[in-house]
Amino acid sequence: MTSAEEAAGDVRGDGGPLPISATGLRKAYRNRTVLDDVDLHVGPGQVVGLLGPNGAGKTTIVKSLLGMVHLDGGTATVLGRPAGDPAARRAVGYLPEQFQYPAWLDGRQVLEVHARLIGLPAALRPGALADALRLVGLAGRGGDRVGGYSKGMQQRLGLATAVLGRPALVILDEPTSALDPIGRREVRDLIRSLRDRGTAVLLNSHLLGEVEQVCDHVVILDRGRVVSSGALADVAVGAEVRVTLERLDNAAHAILEGFGRVAAVDGDTALVVLDDVAAVPALASALVSQGHGLQALVPLQRSLEDVFVDLVGASAEGEGR
Amino acid sequence: MIVVRLTLREAANRKVLLVGAVISVAFLLLFWLGFAVGFNEAATEPDPLESAAAATLMTVLGLYAVQFLASFMAVLLASGAVAPEIESGRLHAVLARPLSRTSWLAQRSGTFAGLAAMYIVVMSLAILGIASGIAGYGAISPGRAVALLALEVAVLVALGTALSVRLSAIAAGVVVIALYGAAWIGGIMEIAGAVLDKDGLERIGVAVSLVIPSDALWRGASYYLQSPVYAAATSVEDGIPFAGSAAPSGLFVAWALAYAAGWWMLADRWFRRRDL
Structure with a gap:
C-alpha cells in the first residue's frame, strides 16, 4: 500500500x-x-x-x-x-x-x-x-x-x-x-x-x-x-545516491558496484544508480562495516518530470511505440 | 424544474419562440383574410351545405398547416435534445450535479413536447376563433382534436429524443422527418385505398400508421375539426384531401400513447446506459 x-x-x-x-x-x-x-x-x-x-x-x-x-x-x-x-x-x-x-x-x-x-x-x-x-x-x-x-x-x-x-x-x-x-x-x-x-x-x-x-x-x-x-x-525520490567517502579506493568501488551502477566519480565522491531504491541503509552499513569512512550518503530528489519520463517513456519504449 | 427553466430559456434565446410567434401571427392574418373572403363568396350559394363545406375545408386545411408547423417544431427541437449537449460539453457540467439522467431527459423532452403542444393549443384556438367569428363555425369536438394533435407532437418528440441519444442532431432530424413523410404517404395510401376500394393499398396505409402514427393522429384530429353538418353529409370519397372522415378508434389512440411512451422509455434506457 x-x-x-x-x-x-x-x-x-x-x-x-x-x-x-x-x-x-x-x-x-x-x-x-x-x-x-x-x-x-x-x-x-x-x-x-x-x-x-x-x-x-x-x-x-x-x-x-x-x-x-x-x-x-x-x-x-x-x-x-x-x-x-x-x-x-x-x-x-x-x-x-x-x-x-x-x-x-x-x-x-x-x-x-x-x-x-x-x-x-x-x-x-x-x-x-x-x-x-x-x-x-x-x-x-x-x-x-x-x-x-x-x-x-x-x-x-x-x-x-x-x-x-x-x-x-x-x-x-x-x-x-x-x-x-x-x-x-x-x-x-x-x-x-x-x-x-x-x-x-x-x-x-x-x-x-x-x-x-x-x-x-x-x-x-x-x-x-x-x-x-x-x-x-x-514518488520523486530517485534511485540515485551521492556517496562521499574518506577515500574512494577499489575496494569501496567494488562495494558500490554490488548495489548498482557507478555513474560518475569525482575525487572521493561517486554517483551511484541503485538497483533497489530501498537499499540505501544496506549500502551505508556495508561501507561502514568494511571500514570505509562514510562522509555523506545523499539520496537525490528528482523532478517530477524526470520520474514521469522514466516511467511513461520506459513503458512506451518497451511497447516499441 | 431547473432543467425546464433552462430549456425554456434556451428556446427563447435561440429565437425559436420569437420566430415561431412572428410566423404564426403572419399565418393567422393570412388565414383570417382568406377565410373572410372565401366564406363571403360561399355564403351567396343557395345550398347551406355549400357554405358549411367551404368553412370546414378552410378550417381543416388551416389547422393542417398548423399541425405541419408544430410537427416540424417538435422534430427540430427534439432531434437536438441530447447529442449536441454531449458534444459541446454543456451536459457534463449539469450532470455532475445531484441530478439523475432520467430527470434531466424528462425535463428537457417534456419542455419540448410542452412547447409544441402549447403552440397547437394557441393556434387551434386562434383558427377556430376566427372561423367561429366570421362564419359561426363550430367543430365536432375541438377538445379531442387538440388532444390528438398534442399526442402527435408528443409522438414526434419521443421519437426524436430517442434518436438524438444515438445520432447527431442532423441525422436524428432527417430520420424523423423521413418517417413523418412516410406516414403522410401512408395516409394518402389509406385514403386512396378506401376511395378506390383497394384493400391491399388500405392495409399498407394502416400498417404505416402503426409504424409511425403521426399522420393517422392528424386524420383523427381532422375529423373532430369538421362541422357536424358537413361530416354527416360526406363520406371518404368526397371528403377533404389529407383529412379523415371518421373518428379514430380507441385502440389506435391507445397504441399512439403506448408508442410515445415506448420511445421515451427507450430514450431513457439508451441515455442511462450511454457513456458521456
Whole structure:
C-alpha cells in the first residue's frame, strides 16, 4: 500500500466518508483497454494529482467517479456513496475538461442554475455566487453574457461553478488548459486556498510543474495502468545516491558496484544508480562495516518530470511505440 | 424544474419562440383574410351545405398547416435534445450535479413536447376563433382534436429524443422527418385505398400508421375539426384531401400513447446506459 492510500484509509479520522475511494477500476471500449485495475484514494483536504500522457485514462477515471462513464469492474465511492448515485455528487464541484456553458446566459445566471442544482438555499445564493466569482477573478464580469467570454474566462466560470457552495471535493480536469501563465498561477493559488479550507481536490493534469507545485500526492497513469502513486516526496525520490567517502579506493568501488551502477566519480565522491531504491541503509552499513569512512550518503530528489519520463517513456519504449 | 427553466430559456434565446410567434401571427392574418373572403363568396350559394363545406375545408386545411408547423417544431427541437449537449460539453457540467439522467431527459423532452403542444393549443384556438367569428363555425369536438394533435407532437418528440441519444442532431432530424413523410404517404395510401376500394393499398396505409402514427393522429384530429353538418353529409370519397372522415378508434389512440411512451422509455434506457 502506498503512503497515499495509508493516509487515506477507508474512513477519515473523524469517521466521515472518504472523498474518493476507488479500487480495481476497469474499463474497455470494444477491445481497447482504457482502465486496467486502477486504484485511487483521495483523503479529506488532500490535493491529489492525476498525471499521465494524453489517452492514459485520466478523464475516464474522473467521469466514472461522477457516474458519466460506466465501469466494467471495480468499485468506486465518492463521499461515501457509490459513484453514479446522484446523491454522491451533492458536495462535489467539477470542472470538465471540455467545458462549455450556455452562451445565452450571463455568468451569474450560470452560477444561479448550479446553485439551484446543488440545492443551495435561496438566502445563501447571492453570497455564494459573489464568493465564487471573486475566487476565480470574475468579480466584475458576472453580468456579462457567457457568449462574450473568452475561452479563458469560460474556464474561470467553470472553476467558479466547481467551487460554488464550498463542496467537500473538487474535481478539476485540466483546469488551466485555456489560461495564460498568470491565470495558471491564480489557479494554483485557488487550489491551495481550497486545501487550506479543508477541501479535497483531484487535479487532472499533464502539466507536471502545476502538479508538483500544488499536490501532496500523485498518481501516475500510463495507458490505463497506475505506474506510480504516493506522496509527492516519495514518488520523486530517485534511485540515485551521492556517496562521499574518506577515500574512494577499489575496494569501496567494488562495494558500490554490488548495489548498482557507478555513474560518475569525482575525487572521493561517486554517483551511484541503485538497483533497489530501498537499499540505501544496506549500502551505508556495508561501507561502514568494511571500514570505509562514510562522509555523506545523499539520496537525490528528482523532478517530477524526470520520474514521469522514466516511467511513461520506459513503458512506451518497451511497447516499441 | 431547473432543467425546464433552462430549456425554456434556451428556446427563447435561440429565437425559436420569437420566430415561431412572428410566423404564426403572419399565418393567422393570412388565414383570417382568406377565410373572410372565401366564406363571403360561399355564403351567396343557395345550398347551406355549400357554405358549411367551404368553412370546414378552410378550417381543416388551416389547422393542417398548423399541425405541419408544430410537427416540424417538435422534430427540430427534439432531434437536438441530447447529442449536441454531449458534444459541446454543456451536459457534463449539469450532470455532475445531484441530478439523475432520467430527470434531466424528462425535463428537457417534456419542455419540448410542452412547447409544441402549447403552440397547437394557441393556434387551434386562434383558427377556430376566427372561423367561429366570421362564419359561426363550430367543430365536432375541438377538445379531442387538440388532444390528438398534442399526442402527435408528443409522438414526434419521443421519437426524436430517442434518436438524438444515438445520432447527431442532423441525422436524428432527417430520420424523423423521413418517417413523418412516410406516414403522410401512408395516409394518402389509406385514403386512396378506401376511395378506390383497394384493400391491399388500405392495409399498407394502416400498417404505416402503426409504424409511425403521426399522420393517422392528424386524420383523427381532422375529423373532430369538421362541422357536424358537413361530416354527416360526406363520406371518404368526397371528403377533404389529407383529412379523415371518421373518428379514430380507441385502440389506435391507445397504441399512439403506448408508442410515445415506448420511445421515451427507450430514450431513457439508451441515455442511462450511454457513456458521456
